[in-house]
Amino acid sequence: MAEEEYDAIVVGSGISGGWAAKELTEKGLRVLMLERGKNVEHVKDYINAIKGPWEYAHRGRRTTAMERAYPVLKRDYPLNEKNLDWWASDKDSPYTEIKRFDWYRGYQVGGRSLLWGRQSYRWSDFDFEANARDGIAVDWPIRYADLAPWYDHVERFAGISGSHENMPQLPDGEFQPAMPLNCGEELVAERLKGSFNGRRRIISGRTANITRPLPGRTPCQYRNACWLGCPYGAYFSTQSSTLPAAMATNLLTLKPFAIVTELTYDRDRRRATGVNVLDAVTEKTVEYTAPLIFLCASTLNSAWVLMRSATDVWPGGLGSSSGELGHNLMDHHFRVGASGKLNESSLEQKYYVGDRPNGFYIPRYRNLFGDKREYLRGFGYQGGASRSGWERAVRELGIGGDFKDEMATPGGWSIGATAFGEMLPSHDNVVGIDETKTDKWGLPVLKIDCEIGENEQMMRVDMMNDMAEMLEESGVRDVTTNDSGYAPGMGIHEMGTARMGRDPKTSVLNSWNQVWDAPNVFVTDGSCMVSSACQNPSLTYMALTARAADHAVNELKRGNL
Amino acid sequence: MSSDHDRKEMITRREAILRVSTMLGGVALVGQSAMLAGCAVGPVNRARATSSNTLFMQSDVELLDDIADTILPETSTPGARAAGVGPFIALMVSDTYHEPDQQILFAGLETLQTKCLSLYGAHFQVVASAQRLSLLEDLDAEQHLYMETREEGAPAHYFRMIKELTLLGYFTSEIGYRQAMRYTETPGRFEPCVPLAPGEKSWARHA
Numbered sequence: 098m099a100e101e102e103y104d105a106i107v108v109g110s111g112i113s114g115g116w117a118a119k120e121l122t123e124k125g126l127r128v129l130m131l132e133r134g135k136n137v138e139h140v141k142d143y144i145n146a147i148k149g150p151w152e153y154a155h156r157g158r159r160t161t162a163m164e165r166a167y168p169v170l171k172r173d174y175p176l177n178e179k180n181l182d183w184w185a186s187d188k189d190s191p192y193t194e195i196k197r198f199d200w201y202r203g204y205q206v207g208g209r210s211l212l213w214g215r216q217s218y219r220w221s222d223f224d225f226e227a228n229a230r231d232g233i234a235v236d237w238p239i240r241y242a243d244l245a246p247w248y249d250h251v252e253r254f255a256g257i258s259g260s261h262e263n264m265p266q267l268p269d270g271e272f273q274p275a276m277p278l279n280c281g282e283e284l285v286a287e288r289l290k291g292s293f294n295g296r297r298r299i300i301s302g303r304t305a306n307i308t309r310p311l312p313g314r315t316p317c318q319y320r321n322a323c324w325l326g327c328p329y330g331a332y333f334s335t336q337s338s339t340l341p342a343a344m345a346t347n348l349l350t351l352k353p354f355a356i357v358t359e360l361t362y363d364r365d366r367r368r369a370t371g372v373n374v375l376d377a378v379t380e381k382t383v384e385y386t387a388p389l390i391f392l393c394a395s396t397l398n399s400a401w402v403l404m405r406s407a408t409d410v411w412p413g414g415l416g417s418s419s420g421e422l423g424h425n426l427m428d429h430h431f432r433v434g435a436s437g438k439l440n441e442s443s444l445e446q447k448y449y450v451g452d453r454p455n456g457f458y459i460p461r462y463r464n465l466f467g468d469k470r471e472y473l474r475g476f477g478y479q480g481g482a483s484r485s486g487w488e489r490a491v492r493e494l495g496i497g498g499d500f501k502d503e504m505a506t507p508g509g510w511s512i513g514a515t516a517f518g519e520m521l522p523s524h525d526n527v528v529g530i531d532e533t534k535t536d537k538w539g540l541p542v543l544k545i546d547c548e549i550g551e552n553e554q555m556m557r558v559d560m561m562n563d564m565a566e567m568l569e570e571s572g573v574r575d576v577t578t579n580d581s582g583y584a585p586g587m588g589i590h591e592m593g594t595a596r597m598g599r600d601p602k603t604s605v606l607n608s609w610n611q612v613w614d615a616p617n618v619f620v621t622d623g624s625c626m627v628s629s630a631c632q633n634p635s636l637t638y639m640a641l642t643a644r645a646a647d648h649a650v651n652e653l654k655r656g657n658l
Numbered sequence: 659m660s661s662d663h664d665r666k667e668m669i670t671r672r673e674a675i676l677r678v679s680t681m682l683g684g685v686a687l688v689g690q691s692a693m694l695a696g697c698a699v700g701p702v703n704r705a706r707a708t709s710s711n712t713l714f715m716q717s718d719v720e721l722l723d724d725i726a727d728t729i730l731p732e733t734s735t736p737g738a739r740a741a742g743v744g745p746f747i748a749l750m751v752s753d754t755y756h757e758p759d760q761q762i763l764f765a766g767l768e769t770l771q772t773k774c775l776s777l778y779g780a781h782f783q784v785v786a787s788a789q790r791l792s793l794l795e796d797l798d799a800e801q802h803l804y805m806e807t808r809e810e811g812a813p814a815h816y817f818r819m820i821k822e823l824t825l826l827g828y829f830t831s832e833i834g835y836r837q838a839m840r841y842t843e844t845p846g847r848f849e850p851c852v853p854l855a856p857g858e859k860s861w862a863r864h865a
Contacts, residue, residue, distance in 0.1 A: 147843065149832060150864065156830040160753040280851035319845040322864045446855070451848035452863050486860050487829040487839070491822050494802045496794055498733040504825070505735070505838040507860045 103129040103350070104653075105389040106372055108357045108402065111208025113622040113638045114393035115335030115343070116251065120646035121391070122346040126653075129385055130343075131355040133377060133394075134204035137183075137211065139336035143326025145179055153178050173587055175201050175212075180324055183211055189537040195546035199586035200397065206353055207335040208395065209589070212324050215305040215332050215454065216479065217257045218632035219248050219268040223465060228628050231473050234425060234522040235598045237627045238608035241268065247640035254342075255333040255639060256311050258455075259303030267460040267632070273309045275301040276317075279449045281439050281482030281510045282457050288571040296462045297567055302455040302479065305333035305636075313341055319451030332454070354378050356538060360390060360415060360618060362407035368658070369406070369415070369615045375538055388658055389617050389649055393642070396426070396591035396623035397528055401543055403595060403605070404530050407614070416595055416605040416612050423529055425522040425593035426547045427629040430583045433557050435564035436513025437576035439482060444510050448484060456481035459514065459567075461631055463559060472555040473521065476631045478564060480514025512573060516560035519631040521552050522593055526585075547585045557583075590634055592626035610645040617658040619645045713760065714748040721767060722747045724783050726824040728790045735837045738828045746827035747820065759819065766816025770797065835862045 104126035107117045118130045136142075150156065157178045159171065169187045170176040176184075185202035192200060203209040222241045229236040245268070252271040260275040278286060278301055286299035306317045314337055315329035323332050330337035343349040354377040360369045361384060371386030392399045400423050404414035416422040456479055462468065463475035485508035490500070531544035561578045568576045598604020601613035606625050612618040621642040623634060652658050714722070723744030730738040738744075751763055770793075774782045778789050785793075794817075801815035808815075828834045835841040839862040 149835070149843075150830055150862075151832040151835060155750060155754060156826060158750070158754055161756060162753070276848060277850040283851070317848075319848045320843070320864045446853055448852055448854035448858070448861075449848070449850050450852055450861065451845035452861070453848045453850075484860075486863070487825060487834075490825050491818075492805075494798060496729040496798050496821070497791060498731050501730040501737075501828075501838070502733050502735075504829075505834075505859050506857060507854065 101385070103127050103385065103387040105129070105391065105649075106131065106385055106387045107391045107393060108372065109133075109208065109393035109395060109398075109622065110206045110335055110340075110351070111203070111393065111395060111622070112210045112213070112335070112635050113642045114208070114391070115210060115339035116639050116642040117391040117393055117619075117621060117646055118343040118349055119339040120643050121389075121650065122343045122348040124646070124650045125348070126389070126650065127348050128343070128350070129387065130349060130351045131357055131372065131374060131385075132206045132208075132351065132353045133356040134185075134206065134353060136206045136351075136353040137326075137336065139330065139341070140326070140328050143328060146322065146325045146328050148325075169199060170201065172199050172584075173201070180212070180326075183324075190542070191534060191536060192542045193531040193534055193544035195544055196548050197584045198545040198547050199584050200545070200591075201586070201589050202395070206351065207340075210334040211326060211336065213305075213334075213589075213635060214633065215323065216458070216633040217252075217255075217259075217303050217305045217636040218458075218460075218477075219270055220244075220630050220632055220637055221266050221268050223266050223461075224628065224630040224632075227474065227630075228522070233473070233628070234524075235596070235600070235603050235627060238597050238599045238604075243608075244637070244640050244644065247644040248636065250643050251636065251639040254311075255305055255338055255636075256307035256309075256314070257303055257305055257636070258308045258317075260301050262298070262300050262460075264298070264460055266462075266465055270303075272303065273307055276304065276306070276308060276453050276455045277301060278457055279453075279482060280447045281441075281444055281484075281512055284439070284441060284444065285482065285512055285568070285571045285573065286457070289567060292570045293462070293567070296466060296468075297459060297563075299457045299459055302458045304455045306454050307331055307333075311338075314338070317454065319453055321452035321454045323454050356540070357394065357402055358382075358405060358540060360392070360402060360406035360615075361386070362410065362415060362615065364407070364410050367615060369612075369618045375540070377538065380538065389653055390619070391642075391646070391649075392618060392620045393622045396594050396626075397543055397545070399620055399622055399624045400528055400594035401530065403612070403620075411614075415615055415618070418614055419598075419601060419603060419605050421524070421596060421603060422605050423594050424524045424527045425596055425627075426526040426528055426545070426585075427520045427522055427590075427592040427626065428547075428585045429517045429588035429590045429629060429631065429633075430520055430549050430553050430557065430585075431515055431517045431560075431588055432581040432583045433560045433579065434478065434480070434513060434515040435561065435568055435576055435578045436480075436511060437565075437568045437573035439510035439512050440574050441510070441572070448507055457514070463556075463563075470555075470559065472552045472559075474519035474552070474556070474631065476516045476518035476556060476560050478514040478516050480512065480564075482510060482512035484508055484510050512568065514564050516557075516564065517588070517631055517633070518553060518556045518560055520549060520585075520629050522596070522628055523550060526593070528594055545586075549583070549585060590623070590629070592623040592629050592634060595620050595624040596627045597625050598627065609648045610641060616652075619649055621645045712745075712748040712752040713764075714752065718767065719744045719748050721771075721783060722820070724790070725770070725794065725820060726827070728787070728794050729821060729824045730828050731787075736833050738824055741828050741831035741833040743824055743827040743831070746831075747823045750823050750827070751819075755819075758813070762813055762816050763819050766820070769816070773797075829862075 110132040406415040459478035461475040526547040595605040726738035726743035801817040
């Protein structure tokens, strides 16, 4: 049937898959997008988006029954009463932890684009050149100049609000107007300008929340309820942004509940021919074929699909000829920083209106511009200042009517920030298939063996102390440091496992995200990353995906795929 | 002052984390699981349960309402009872507390009644509101001192649990959002720096 013929198959519907579908359909390809989970329709299925916070029986908190049902999710904030449907079930989809690895997954149309933190930063050549400079892992096969026009492209369409700062380590982009700093943040930002040679700067977070309208999308309404789904389409998600664009071409077919179990491979032509799919509901299997495949199933799941493909040629799967498939898993380590009180008379009678889904950012300054530390690479901070709310009453002495009325008014100002640190790639941080354990569908699961190393441990000391130092230098009082502990995966920034490179002997993908052993397979999610930098990675996945899609269509037309 | 310094030194890491999470808008509930690992108390007496929803008898819920309404009474805005805090505490203790913490809370309610009886010769529900306030102010001072000085890993004080759930139940109720504080479902704008008059209410957060 004609409707079952496709020019391209996109595996996954998250940030990368959505971009692949948009770019390929807009270039005229008939695209099949496969998503393992349920459909989530924009606005209509955001069932809690306009619910009053008081309408949740437990006011959003977790119950002991939820803790029993979600042994992994309960380790951090994702286990909650408000959007549990958008986090994958630990029971249906188990995995094996050789060492603790927190894997927070979103198995639905839109994937984690519905849930992401939206902070969006370009990488610079400090990042793309880092491995070559340090002799770590392999060199990125691209430089900033290769990606810059694609950053422009995706920023314009996704809608990134931010300020132009002219900082070489954090290139400016095609920004919508920034969300401003509040007066507490502004005060500290001003004071910090006079310290540390001006190298440590507080800027507005760059975020994929729009401040100007885009087609079909209304600017941010400052509800800060993004992770319930936005009825205004004010933050970038597959649903708000790339999916409607792809659908508008009439060239996209979206199939939810379609678990891709492997890529089919023609060993003579050295090309993938399609995908085998297990229907998550009926458990029937079906094969779809297409001359082009974009694998965007998320870092760990894309590696899983590759490992299960072309095993008659390579027992370790498609891309394993490099010896690197599944290796070099990375995340960002964090949950360490400092905070303190802003006891400033100038702020006592100042407040803010609206709840901004954003905060401030302090771009990396360590091991740059002549700074040299014992460890490699660096970290950035995300933070905010605010007046305390009723929550302060828990720790304060007092009961009664006056106490109640006082706690209903804003308390003092405080400011704090958490560092996000770069994690070096290591061949020893690896995922593989655990043949002894299966998921709900009888498929073998992943086993994950990953830990942070000495470099990250050394970096964490600076991550904690630098923030305290900056706050104290800026007149912040009662500064306390914190380290809440970190396990790989908690950053929900999984990267690596199918890295790009210049040499098929040491990398899974070439400089255009093509699998060396199957050039019609493009892998453009986090698995392609060669290093992790310290910036949030999603914007870079978008740019890499758009760039790869452009190349793929050109190559398809040239008959090279 | 040195006393300030000493107090700061005594703050445990857990308290520091609580402080940060409070600053960031979340509340780490003291009664909730992991923070209280290691305390040895017997199992909850499930014979207490008379409702399909909670482990509490109706008279317990009424007591909780009386306690909550003393902590957060009606002023120019409604009090905790009107906001349904008693049933909320019963639900939260039943559904979100692990058994050792449930046991601490149940035992605490009995302790509270015993104190009330010995001080005023009657149960909490029937003593005058001034006596209720006086008793709970004593318990508040007791829990505050205990919580600031307890050993790492020691269980929370029962009155801290009740106070915390009272605050949560009240300020996240519709009355808390719309009457005690100010709430707009869709602010529509972000103004980063506006004047705040004395006594002006907080903006309640959506999420």
